[in-house]
Amino acid sequence: MNNAKGSAVTIRDVARESGFSVTTVSIVLNDAPLARYIPPQTKRCIEKAARDLGYRPNQLARYLRSKKSQTVGVMVFDITDPFCTPILRGIENSLYQASYLPVLADAHNERSRFERYLEMLLERRVEGLIVVANWLLVDINLLADLEKRSIPTVVIGGEIQTESINSVAVDNETGARLILDYLYSLGHRKIAFLRGPKRLSSSGKRWTGVRAFAHSMGLRLDPKLVLHLPDSLDPNSSFEAGYELTEELLNRRRAFTALVAYDDMTALGALRALAKARVRVPAQCSVVGFDDVAPAALSLPSLTTIRQPMETMGSAAVSIFVDSIKASLQKREFAAVHRKVAPELVVRESTGAPS
Amino acid sequence: MNNAKGSAVTIRDVARESGFSVTTVSIVLNDAPLARYIPPQTKRCIEKAARDLGYRPNQLARYLRSKKSQTVGVMVFDITDPFCTPILRGIENSLYQASYLPVLADAHNERSRFERYLEMLLERRVEGLIVVANWLLVDINLLADLEKRSIPTVVIGGEIQTESINSVAVDNETGARLILDYLYSLGHRKIAFLRGPKRLSSSGKRWTGVRAFAHSMGLRLDPKLVLHLPDSLDPNSSFEAGYELTEELLNRRRAFTALVAYDDMTALGALRALAKARVRVPAQCSVVGFDDVAPAALSLPSLTTIRQPMETMGSAAVSIFVDSIKASLQKREFAAVHRKVAPELVVRESTGAPS
DNA sequence: TCCCGAAGTTCGATTTAAATG
DNA sequence: GCATTTAAATCGAACTTCGGG
Numbered sequence: 001m002n003n004a005k006g007s008a009v010t011i012r013d014v015a016r017e018s019g020f021s022v023t024t025v026s027i028v029l030n031d032a033p034l035a036r037y038i039p040p041q042t043k044r045c046i047e048k049a050a051r052d053l054g055y056r057p058n059q060l061a062r063y064l065r066s067k068k069s070q071t072v073g074v075m076v077f078d079i080t081d082p083f084c085t086p087i088l089r090g091i092e093n094s095l096y097q098a099s100y101l102p103v104l105a106d107a108h109n110e111r112s113r114f115e116r117y118l119e120m121l122l123e124r125r126v127e128g129l130i131v132v133a134n135w136l137l138v139d140i141n142l143l144a145d146l147e148k149r150s151i152p153t154v155v156i157g158g159e160i161q162t163e164s165i166n167s168v169a170v171d172n173e174t175g176a177r178l179i180l181d182y183l184y185s186l187g188h189r190k191i192a193f194l195r196g197p198k199r200l201s202s203s204g205k206r207w208t209g210v211r212a213f214a215h216s217m218g219l220r221l222d223p224k225l226v227l228h229l230p231d232s233l234d235p236n237s238s239f240e241a242g243y244e245l246t247e248e249l250l251n252r253r254r255a256f257t258a259l260v261a262y263d264d265m266t267a268l269g270a271l272r273a274l275a276k277a278r279v280r281v282p283a284q285c286s287v288v289g290f291d292d293v294a295p296a297a298l299s300l301p302s303l304t305t306i307r308q309p310m311e312t313m314g315s316a317a318v319s320i321f322v323d324s325i326k327a328s329l330q331k332r333e334f335a336a337v338h339r340k341v342a343p344e345l346v347v348r349e350s351t352g353a354p355s
Numbered sequence: 356m357n358n359a360k361g362s363a364v365t366i367r368d369v370a371r372e373s374g375f376s377v378t379t380v381s382i383v384l385n386d387a388p389l390a391r392y393i394p395p396q397t398k399r400c401i402e403k404a405a406r407d408l409g410y411r412p413n414q415l416a417r418y419l420r421s422k423k424s425q426t427v428g429v430m431v432f433d434i435t436d437p438f439c440t441p442i443l444r445g446i447e448n449s450l451y452q453a454s455y456l457p458v459l460a461d462a463h464n465e466r467s468r469f470e471r472y473l474e475m476l477l478e479r480r481v482e483g484l485i486v487v488a489n490w491l492l493v494d495i496n497l498l499a500d501l502e503k504r505s506i507p508t509v510v511i512g513g514e515i516q517t518e519s520i521n522s523v524a525v526d527n528e529t530g531a532r533l534i535l536d537y538l539y540s541l542g543h544r545k546i547a548f549l550r551g552p553k554r555l556s557s558s559g560k561r562w563t564g565v566r567a568f569a570h571s572m573g574l575r576l577d578p579k580l581v582l583h584l585p586d587s588l589d590p591n592s593s594f595e596a597g598y599e600l601t602e603e604l605l606n607r608r609r610a611f612t613a614l615v616a617y618d619d620m621t622a623l624g625a626l627r628a629l630a631k632a633r634v635r636v637p638a639q640c641s642v643v644g645f646d647d648v649a650p651a652a653l654s655l656p657s658l659t660t661i662r663q664p665m666e667t668m669g670s671a672a673v674s675i676f677v678d679s680i681k682a683s684l685q686k687r688e689f690a691a692v693h694r695k696v697a698p699e700l701v702v703r704e705s706t707g708a709p710s
Numbered sequence: 711t712c713c714c715g716a717a718g719t720t721c722g723a724t725t726t727a728a729a730t731g
Numbered sequence: 732g733c734a735t736t737t738a739a740a741t742c743g744a745a746c747t748t749c750g751g752g
């Protein structure tokens with residue numbers, strides 16, 4: 001409650017207080033081009049009045065003329081997923097630099113929620129949309145949904161190839177190759193795999209990388225040592241699934257010296273199953289994950305994994321968005337960017353030479 | 356690009372298309388009181404026009420008259436902290452039910468960033484403010500900052516007692532007592548403590564709970580077995596600190612059968628130090644954390660801890676906010692709410708009877 | 711013409727008051 | 732007075748145009 005009317009201070013209040021017109025106040029406070037004609041004394045007077053009244057320009061009213069809401073929608077598929085948080089941090093940080101504010105939407109992996117949120121964000125006139133498709137469902141129809149909208153959109157985490165939607169993703173194939181190369185050079189030959197859900201594109205890409213490496217080295221991949229995670233939506237389930245699939249693997253009584261899991265949560269589940277079966281890691285079995293999610297560094301033994309530069313990916317998405325805005329401001333065409341970022345091997349305690 | 360001008364469809368476009376005035380269109384689409392006088396046929400006609408054009412009401416323009424931005428600022432001290440995410444989920448979920456959208460701000464534990472974000476949120480006319488003070492610094496001045504603003508504010512995670520700011524927090528004292536009661540009943544008498552940073556209020560409360568229980572049971576607390584975490588801002592550092600303090604504790608060569616850590620990250624660090632020193636958990640030493648953060652369930656052994664109902668706390672904050680909005684709508688007074696939620700003991704693998 | 715400042719219009723919606731039959 | 736519809740004012744800021752010294 002800052003003035004007599006009990007509502008917020010407006011530019012009119014500042015005008016009245018300073019004795020100048022709203023126009024002059026607006027020009028001064030925004031340091032508009034015309035401000036150079038205004039004598040310093042007038043400026044000081046107006047600035048003082050604004051300060052005294054605690055004037056805070058109303059960005060929503062400003063939007064009406066400028067059409068710039070200085071806001072972007074950030075749609076996450078599940079904020080509870082540890083994969084999401086570092087990406088969010090990257091997005092937030094870069095947005096902050098650019099004076100944008102993120103409006104957060106969490107789809108809970110539900111299509112209907114995704115659509116409702118999309119509508120809400122559009123009604124709020126976000127200038128862009130960043131979708132963190134961490135887990136499942138870079139669903140073909142959702143993308144179609146997005147393409148129809150005329151605002152710049154960046155998808156993080158899915159290697160997509162549409163013409164109008166930008167994307168940022170790790171190079172999954174290279175990541176997988178990095179793992180195999182490392183294990184192979186340690187001397188591992190009998191390697192088990194907990195592959196990702198079939199519906200996930202990253203799952204396929206990683207497997208391609210595995211096969212490419214195996215082929216080039218003449219390494220045989222034993223089909224009996226390859227299992228698939230179920231097509232589930234819940235990120236927590238991948239820990240459970242990792243545990244259960246590893247038990248199943250152990251029951252097959254087929255020797256392996258290393259286990260490559262689809263992601264870190266799966267690997268953590270595997271670690272637990274191995275501990276229960278009294279298989280020592282890495283002495284008797286090496287374990288590798290993928291993502292380098294926070295808990296990977298905390299486990300005992302800590303997890304060797306492939307790091308996705310998540311924070312960087314978030315920043316990259318924002319910088320694509322910013323470029324796209326700049327282009328449309330200058331009425332330039334802006335071709336969709338598909339940025340692939342490099343994965344990195346992080347060696348920790350869960351891997352070693354086979355005994 | 357939805358119409359000839361290349362800009363968004365407005366209510367005027369719908370008016371033109373349907374042949375009615377903007378007033379009528381507005382009344383129909385909002386189902387305003389006057390809508391009962393409008394014949395169904397007119398309604399249908401207008402709704403069809405709106406659909407055909409793909410009309411999406413501009414919430415920002417709407418705000419100008421209604422003063423309702425349908426938006427709340429969510430200020431987090433560090434989104435990277437695993438304590439934050441479940442709270443965010445709770446906030447998001449309840450806000451969604453109420454058709455509000457969260458605008459996210461991450462202070463990175465920096466005061467200047469907090470202030471800048473606060474300013475940005477206020478300029479965007481958020482209707483309320485929810486502050487997740489997960490880690491440090493329910494700083495006296497920050498609160499003063501908040502009190503000056505005239506919008507409803509809820510702080511989660513700090514037990515504060517101001518008159519104008521609402522709060523939601525676990526009952527830390529009870530939580531600590533729960534731990535002691537449990538360990539004592541298992542037979543533990545020599546218990547070591549890794550206390551929280553001195554500046555944190557929760558740290559003091561928990562210690563009060565510990566002492567109260569010890570006193571009531573005639574249990575002696577050995578000062579040589581009590582260490583303090585440093586006053587650091589980085590949540591990751593609590594893992595490091597837990598590791599280092601435990602090593603120091605071990606070096607003191609003073610026997611203890613259980614270790615109570617300030618929070619889960621500290622406990623996880625302790626687990627690692629104990630493993631390195633070949634102290635078996637729980638056989639030789641039980642370990643208890645606090646919070647029940649996601650990694651606590653994933654570790655080996657999994658961590659016994661005190662659960663803060665984080666998602667519930669997020670929801671509670673939103674419901675306080677909603678009540679406060681309702682009250683001001685009806686011009687009722689709304690006294691600050693200080694809600695204390697009950698902690699819960701979660702027994703996992705890291706605790707057992709002393710041998 | 712150059713400075714300085716103000717009046718008036720605009721953005722997209724809601725709402726009040728009023729005009730029809 | 733009633734049912735139906737609408738013109739005009741309004742919200743807060745920015746921008747265009749105009750006038751006086």
